[in-house]
Amino acid sequence: MASTAAAARLDEVSAYAPQSTEADLEVSGLGKAYTPGRNVFENVDFTLRRGEAVALIGANGAGKSTLLRCCVRLIEPTAGTVRLLGTDLLSVRPRELRRLRSEIGFVFQRHNLVPRLSALSNTVHGALGRRGGPAYWLQSCAPADLRRRAIECLRHVGLADIAGQRADRLSGGQSQRVAIARALMQQPRLMIADEPVASLDPVAGEEVMELFVSLMRRDGLTLFFTSHNLEHALRYADRVIGLQAGRMALDAPARDLRAADLRGLYDAG
Amino acid sequence: MTPADAPAAAVRGLPPRMTMPSLPAFLAYLVVILFLVLSFQGAGWSFEKLARGLPSVGDFLSRSWPPSIARIERIAPALLETFQMALVGTVVGVLISVPLGVLAARGLSGNRILYTTSRALIALFRTVPDLIWALVFVICVGLGPFAGTLAIVVDTIGFCGRFFAEAMEDVDKGPQEALTAIGASRTDTICCTVIPAAMPAFITTSLFALEKSTRSSVIMGLVGAGGIGLELKVAMDLFEYREAMTIILLIFVLVLAVERVGNLLRRNVLEI
Numbered sequence: 012m013a014s015t016a017a018a019a020r021l022d023e024v025s026a027y028a029p030q031s032t033e034a035d036l037e038v039s040g041l042g043k044a045y046t047p048g049r050n051v052f053e054n055v056d057f058t059l060r061r062g063e064a065v066a067l068i069g070a071n072g073a074g075k076s077t078l079l080r081c082c083v084r085l086i087e088p089t090a091g092t093v094r095l096l097g098t099d100l101l102s103v104r105p106r107e108l109r110r111l112r113s114e115i116g117f118v119f120q121r122h123n124l125v126p127r128l129s130a131l132s133n134t135v136h137g138a139l140g141r142r143g144g145p146a147y148w149l150q151s152c153a154p155a156d157l158r159r160r161a162i163e164c165l166r167h168v169g170l171a172d173i174a175g176q177r178a179d180r181l182s183g184g185q186s187q188r189v190a191i192a193r194a195l196m197q198q199p200r201l202m203i204a205d206e207p208v209a210s211l212d213p214v215a216g217e218e219v220m221e222l223f224v225s226l227m228r229r230d231g232l233t234l235f236f237t238s239h240n241l242e243h244a245l246r247y248a249d250r251v252i253g254l255q256a257g258r259m260a261l262d263a264p265a266r267d268l269r270a271a272d273l274r275g276l277y278d279a280g
Numbered sequence: 281m282t283p284a285d286a287p288a289a290a291v292r293g294l295p296p297r298m299t300m301p302s303l304p305a306f307l308a309y310l311v312v313i314l315f316l317v318l319s320f321q322g323a324g325w326s327f328e329k330l331a332r333g334l335p336s337v338g339d340f341l342s343r344s345w346p347p348s349i350a351r352i353e354r355i356a357p358a359l360l361e362t363f364q365m366a367l368v369g370t371v372v373g374v375l376i377s378v379p380l381g382v383l384a385a386r387g388l389s390g391n392r393i394l395y396t397t398s399r400a401l402i403a404l405f406r407t408v409p410d411l412i413w414a415l416v417f418v419i420c421v422g423l424g425p426f427a428g429t430l431a432i433v434v435d436t437i438g439f440c441g442r443f444f445a446e447a448m449e450d451v452d453k454g455p456q457e458a459l460t461a462i463g464a465s466r467t468d469t470i471c472c473t474v475i476p477a478a479m480p481a482f483i484t485t486s487l488f489a490l491e492k493s494t495r496s497s498v499i500m501g502l503v504g505a506g507g508i509g510l511e512l513k514v515a516m517d518l519f520e521y522r523e524a525m526t527i528i529l530l531i532f533v534l535v536l537a538v539e540r541v542g543n544l545l546r547r548n549v550l551e552i
Contacts, residue, residue, distance in 0.1 A: 085460065109463040110463065113462060117458065122454075123455050125473050125477065139465075141463075143467070143468040148468070190458075
């Protein structure tokens, strides 16, 4: 029932198309090689406009996760430029890099929650990008307004009633919802998600993806996500970018594509 | 091929059960065995002396039984002091070991010089025996329990610093990546992800350190660094074996109690 309601809500917002021409992320000639001459990917160019949802697809090893990480310098690219929220990401100093990162939410495939801490403490951690210190380490130390906001974020993902439960006692779906709540707590402008539902069963994956995208669109956030689920890519993205053997093989509006068109990206070579 | 030949053929296809060591490996084994034999000589190992000495154990036991509690009012405070030295030394040592362990953990310290220095410091604290540290601190701060407590602090840092660093290196890197990605500082990331994840290892290591410190604090008195060891030495020197037996039994009870409580707490921590 909840799933149907979420789908209906999503249908209402899925007609959304980015009105802005302002770029949140501009990638130009980007490349990464761990060893010289062996590129994970190369010559990648694309732009993410504000409010746009873009899916990045490609076979295992195509370089999707590395590309996402290069976009926030979790991995240093070896070629090209990245302009994030109008700033040249590759030339900024560590303090400025941290400030820029605080504007970017990042949801990982494996949730990456701190297992021994509560869902609420994990959600409070979302505020660490903007302000740090012991008051943000545990929910029990956090100021009242921060705890209230964290509970609100958990309510958005439907988990306010289990805020005190430890992260390692949550199901996979619940853990990913907490990870989304942590990202919401951050109040980001751009959200990056690396296969956010890949570790979930199909039903939980569908629910989490619907919830995730509806929250992103509610807040008008730019969304950049990877997925092996081609239906997700076509349904939840405005645009699909395809990587094949480390090169950009596709950049097209999702409405013009069918799942069958995308299968070629998964052919060897 | 007859049916009788079949098993032989099957065996021929298998790899050999044993491989002959190479000549250098064979020589190395030989050197190790020779050195072990020589070490028994160097250590003065003698079954004859052992056989001759065994009756003396019986003699010691008969002269030390029943234990004497005539000086219990002096021994009991010394025992309490021994445990207090162990407790304070361990707590202070553990508190210093956490930041030192962070600096000595690969990938966390963020500075090569700090990493190498903290590793070297921990190695120094670990490799020099606690009794030698006690002698050093007796020279520095004088006779008494403070010198022994400082020796236990240093010994605890050597023990916990290494294990804390290894525990922090082994935690899942995912949560660290998640907080780094949202712009959290290194300190916030370590305090929010690494330390909570390594906490069970911290607690169990600290409890082991307390057990170790309790045993160490017993012998600190032998070099004048406080605790019940001094009482034991005096009793032995004066041939007061019944009093010495009382002290030995009390030490046994103390160490056993600390171990039992430690086991209980460890079990609870691991179940959490």
